[in-house]
Amino acid sequence: MSKPISETQLAGKKKRGKKPGRVEQGGSVLWSYHGMMANSCGLLTFQKEPVPLKSVEVELEVRDHVATVVSTLNYENKEDKPLEAVFVFPLPGDAAVCHFSAKIGQTQIVAEVKEKQEAREEYDDALSSGRQAFLLEESEQSPDIFTLSVGSLPPGESASIRLEYVTELAVQADEGLRFCLPAVLNPRYQPQGSGGSEGGNVQVTSVPASLVPYSLSFSARVSSPRPVSKVESNCLLDPLQYLNTEQTQTTVKMAAGHKFDRDVELLIYYKDAHQPSAVVEAGQASSKPGTLMGDPVVMLSLYPEFPQAVMSSDASCGEFVFLMDRSGSMAGSHMKRARDTLLLLLKSLPMGCYFNIHSFGSSYEHIFPKSVEYNQKTMKEALKKVEKMGADLGGTEILEPLKHIYSQPCIPSQPRQLFVFTDGEVGNTKEVINLVKQNSGSHRCFSFGIGGGASSALINGLAKEGGGHAQFITGTGRMQPKVMQSLRFSLQPAVVDISVEWDLPKGVSVTALSPPITSLFQGQRSLIYAQLTGQSPEASEGCVTVKYSLAGHPSQNQLHFSLKPAEDTGLTVHRLAAQTLIRSLEMEERERRGQEDEGVKKKKVVELSVQSGVSSAFTAFIAVNKGSSEVIQGPLVRRIVPTPNLIDCGMYHFPSCGAHMMHTDHNLHHDCAHSTSSSCKKKSMGGIGPKSKSKINKFFARMKPQKLTLRSHGAGHNPLPHSEMPFHDNLMRMEAQPYCHCGISLSPRDLLLPLVSLQKASGCWVLDPDLAAALGKTSEELEKPKPASVNQEVWATVLALIWLHGFKMDAQEEWELLATKAVSWLQAQEASCVTECVEAANTVLGCTVQKDALGL
Structure with missing residues (x-):
């Protein structure tokens, strides 16, 4: 199947008089979306066409919370015709691609960043002239999809493509830093009638994960000012190798024989991690002072600590809107985990709030016409409908349900909190993110990417523009802890009036490169990039103060830092800063479409992208082998390099008793x-x-x-x-x-949900056979030791709390909020025999939980 060529491109080729020199031939399996899914089932048969990509080598270097990734793609043409290989593949959505080069034999060709249409024309000209050329371009619809074209590879020839990018590592609910090397590029659903420029309809050529025709080798080096406590992965790793006695530097490799058939996820844990820090990076010597690349750039990592007096009382109000993906790709375990998570969320909501549940696929539905007050009746009605939810609504059209939600008037004194659950396979990513930004003043958006292949650009973009927090749930990872962390964030009072003030030595000025901070959460990282202009004295110091208002209380956090540039940082900070500024300018350009000054921001993006060498939606990397005098004869045969796919006719396939390893104790998890x-x-x-x-x-x-x-x-x-x-x-x-x-x-944690399902909206439990079964007892065993003066609901609630603290402390982050609600209910009953109840409950359940531990 050929690479899609738009009418605009085709017209451009005719206009430029390109020679008809390509034979368009299929590469393998194809997912194709043109408005609606073109194929009734989606995944077709594997055609067994030769694939010129033989192997992928990845070297990862992590310094504290920033990663530099070098990928080498090795191509070989074993056919008797010259080839053009096209590879559409995913990268992290916030990656700053900063280097692209090709090596043919002993010849090294380093690519340049140019305006996208100019780069495409140069690539076409080279192929028409019989020269070798290489083109790397970012999708105009989603910044986490790239297309790599390797042109004019002669018979018997080999080529190595080197791709480098830098990215920030996100902090997870358990304080680990998450790195993901995407392998799976699930189809990006393009809604019917959706507009967009060329490249909007992303075609994904893919094969079943077990048939990926190229191998992966992966190694990582991790260094930090703090010791590295452990590294975990969803793939089998060799043991960690520490490079010093302080254990601040370590290396780890993927075990031999791994197929690149799934996203590679690495979780890195430091001891005493996540302290505020600053890195000042010197400018590039060859760049002009006063430019972004010529001046020093500072990267600040802030972890705000809110006053305990404000944090001790979580908000008991809010409108909680849950938007659940029910497209075909959510079938199987994804949908089951989503239903279980909704159960936990609904049980954990505070009394007095409002809520609603929306779901979407090709169409969308809602449980209530508008958000309703949370009580036992509405919670029970919602749970009945959640129980019946299936992955049965077709494609992934998220834009229309979002528009419907935003069209609903906000409820006075009930701040809207939007929770979006999706596997992130949409073709109009930027349009969706833009809609969320337009409505960011009326809500906070918390997003969750489910499973391999979820679009990091979509998930991170929703949270960033919606002032919320993004989470990824992959492999066998439990959804509940991450979702409950986000619920706790949503219950924190909204931080408003955020400002950043700088105190720098005389003669040094600052230019902010990051967009204004729109949200702060307790203990969560906020990154700020800024350009420093001017000369600072030796050993001088700067200070940045973040001021904000929290629940009506003015607060601030301050960080002092040295202006002395750090050593051996390369230009990592500059490139991340450039990428941050580029994304902001791209967003502003989309907002200006149709206005008189349309194109002003685009011009700035192109200039900044070319200057910094960082990719953008409006530029591309182009490399042409101008040193070879040999002209490649004959028409090119196009080969499409496939990516792994986990979907077959909308159903996820799990390996039959296959396993993957979690380092370092090599516990084996199994789907x-x-x-x-x-x-x-x-x-x-x-x-x-x-x-x-x-x-x-x-x-x-x-x-x-x-x-x-x-x-x-x-x-x-x-x-x-x-x-x-x-x-x-x-x-x-x-x-x-x-x-x-x-x-x-x-997993014993799955037994938490039966007890949770029995809790009332008010926070209490009822003494009945269902509760006895959930606690592993008979009704008689629970009723007999009940203190005579205590009513049954108080006794049942104390039993449930004792069981949670006695047997489920490993899952405390999942039940903490609903336990807090239960304690509040108990306190409201003013029961006189709580101490006696706790002692009796400990005896019947075989626990030793103290009354104080319950919060009573």
């Missing part, structure tokens, strides 16, 4: 294909016991063991047969070490 693996059928849940009409049994009956942990039991181990055990013993057996039939144990 099990229950629909295809006979050893993991429903009989694996036989340990649940006889059928029951209770809600707890219904929960387990529908629950599939999607997240599994493979434990080492030695050769020949068979799990204990627990199908013959009584139901309550069975539940406790599952709590200790549940298994599916193939000997793989279920």
Whole structure:
């Protein structure tokens, strides 16, 4: 299947009189979207065409929270005709691509950044003249998609393409720093009737993940002022190798034989991490003083600490709007985890707030016509509808439901908080982000990218422009901890009137390169880039103060820093600063479309991109081999290099009892294909016991063991047969070490949800057989020790809190908010025998939880 060529491009080629020199031939599997999905099923057959890309080598260098990535793509033409290889592939959406070069034999060609149309014409001219040329360009619709064209590769010839970019590492809910090397480029759904310039309809050529025809080698070097405590990955890694006794420098490599068939995720943990810091980087000696590249640039990492008096009382109001992706690509475990997460969210909302749940695919739906007050009746009605949600709404058209949400008037004194859950496969990314920015004054947007292939440009862009926070949930990672962190952020009072003030030595001035800060969250990083102009005395110091108002209280955080440039930083900070400024200017240019001064910001973007050597939507990297006198004869055959795809007809395929490793203790996590693996059928849940009409049994009956942990039991181990055990013993057996039939144990955290599902909106629990089952007891075992003077709801609520603190401290971040609501309910009851209840509950559950630990 050929690379799509727009009418504009085709007309341009005819106008320039290009020679007809290419034979357009298919490369392999194709996903194609032109308004609607062109193929009824999407993923076609693998055509087994030769793929000239043989291997990808990636070297990652992490310095504190900034990553430099060097990728080398090795091509070889084993055919008898000259080739043009085209590779559409993903990169992190906030990456600053800053170097592109090609090596053919002993000849090294370094690419230049030029205006995009000029670069395309130069590339076409080179191919028409029989010369080798290389073109790297960013999609005009989504900054996380790039196209690499390798032109005129003669028979038997090899070429190595070197691509370098720098990116900031996002802070996760558990304070780890996340690096993702995207491999999966799922199709970007282009809504019907959506406009856009050339390149708007992104065609993705892909194969099933197991058939990726090129290999990946990956190595990383991590250094920080603080010790590196651990590095985890969704891929098998060799053990960490520390380079010094302080353990501040380490290297790690991916185990040999890895296929580039999934996004490679690395989580890096430092001891005593995330302290405010500043890095001053000297300007480029060859650049003119007064320019961004010629002057020093400072990068500030701020972690605001809010006054405890303000933070001790979370907001009890707000309008919480949940927007859930129900497109076909969300099928399987993604949809199940989304439903479970909505359950946890709804149980954790504060009384007195408002809420609604919207969902979308090719069309969109909502549970209530408008947001309703949160109470037991509305929560119960919402949960019934959430239970029935499936990935059955077709494509991924997020723009229209967002417009509908924004058309709803805001509720007075109820700040709107928007939570967006999606696998991020849209073709109109910039249009969606622009809409969120236009409405940023009326809400905060918290975004969640689900699964491999989620668009980092979309997820990060929604949160950045919406003043919220972005999270990514990949592999077997649990969605709930990250979502609950964002809910806690949304419950924090909104920070307003944010300003940044600089105190610098005389003769030094500052130019802000980052857009104004629109949101601050307790302990979360905010990055500021600024250009420093002028001369500063030796050993001089600067100071930056961030001032803001929080719940009516004026506050500030201050950071003093040395103006002495750091050593060995290269131009990393300058390039990140340039990329930040470029993205801001691109956004402003989109906002000016149709106005008289349209194109002013575009011109500035092109100038800055060329000056800094950092890619943009309006420029491209172009390299032409002008040194070779040999003219390549004959028509070119185009080969499309495929990316891995996890989707087949809208359904996600999981490896049948395949596994991936989490470094460093090499615990094995396991995704099990229950629909295809006979050893993991429903009989694996036989340990649940006889059928029951209770809600707890219904929960387990529908629950599939999607997240599994493979434990080492030695050769020949068979799990204990627990199908013959009584139901309550069975539940406790599952709590200790549940298994599916193939000997793989279920995560005990999944047993948290049955108890959560029984909590009332007010925060209390009811003493009934369902609660007894969730706690692994009989009704008689719970009722008998109840203090006589205590009502049943108080007793049931104390039991639930004791169980959470006694057995579920590893998942505290998931249940903390709903436990706080339960404690508030208990305090409102003014029960006189709480101490007696706590002691009795500890006895019946076998715990030793202190009353103070409950917050009572």
